[in-house]
Amino acid sequence: MKILIIEDEQSLRESILSYLKGEGNICEVATTYRSALEKINLYSYDCVLLDLTLPGGDGLKILSEIKKLNKQEGVLIISARHSLDDKLxxxxxxxxxxxVKPFHLSELKARIMAVVRRKNFSGSNLMAFNEINIDILAMEVKVNEKLIHITKKEYDLLIYFISNQGKVITKNAIAEHLWGDEIDMSDDFDFIYTHIKNLRKKLVEAGAKDYIKSMYGVGYKLENV
Incomplete structure (x- = not known):
């Protein structure tokens, strides 16, 4: 998953960042109202962790901006404000x-997973595309009920393609989603071709049809054959 952590408290931010990255997630951070707005307008995420008290502005205005842009990010507020009015x-x-702060990082992870499942997978732990089945919690991929072994990046690619099936996805969008905004420094996306080639090979060898199509000069699209 790709997660944006909007939090100005350094110790908490670093704890969350270390924990979630250790779980294999792509994480970016914003520590001020202005930097959070920039991230929201430039990039897309699976989940946004949003503190309400930020240098330069109110986190609820960030939430309002996300909704105004019609973005699909799940938003999980993390706040020291514990009044019912704030929560409502x-x-x-x-x-x-x-x-409400403080909280256990293991619970935070569970809440993030629940938000993403509700947003992207109708609340289910299982995701399917024809003969391809994915167990989100176990991070297992099966083709015709046979378990296949793929890398973490290949797994993330497959989830991203299935979540955007039928849409043309540019190489830049794939790189930014799977590697974060530091990929902006690169102008060579050949490594994406390698990951996609390996994923396609493993799926086809396991008995799946070749659903990932190259759109010359643009990017890729997953579609029914």
């Missing part, structure tokens, strides 16, 4: 969940 305000404005 956040949820009524469109946040998917609300956690």
């Amino acid at each position: 305000s956040g949820l009524e404005m469109g946040a998917d969940d609300y956690m």
Whole structure:
């Protein structure tokens, strides 16, 4: 998953960042209202962790901006504000969940997973595309009920393609989603071709049809054959 952590408290931010990256997620951070707005307008995420008290502005205005842009990110508010009014305000404005500080990182992870499942997979732990089946919690991929072994990047690619099936996805969008905004420094996306080639090979060898199509000069698209 790709997660944006909007939090100005350094110790908490670094703890969350270390924990979630250790779980294999792509994480980016914003520490001020202005930097959070820039991230939201430039990039897309699976989940946004949103503190309400930020240098330069109110986190609820960030939430309002996400909704105004019609973005699909799940939003989990993490705040020291524990009044019922604050919680209701956040949820009524469109946040998917609300956690009061302090909290256990294991619970944070579980809440993030629940938000992403509700947003992208209709609340299910299972994801399917024809003969391809994915167990989101176990991070297992099966083709015709046979388990196949793929790398973490290949797994993330497959989830991304199935979540955007039928859409043309540019190489830049793939790189930014799977590697984060530091990929902006690169102008060579040949490594994406390698990952996609390996994923396609493993799926086809396991008995799946070749659903990932190259759109010359643009990017890739996953579609029914």
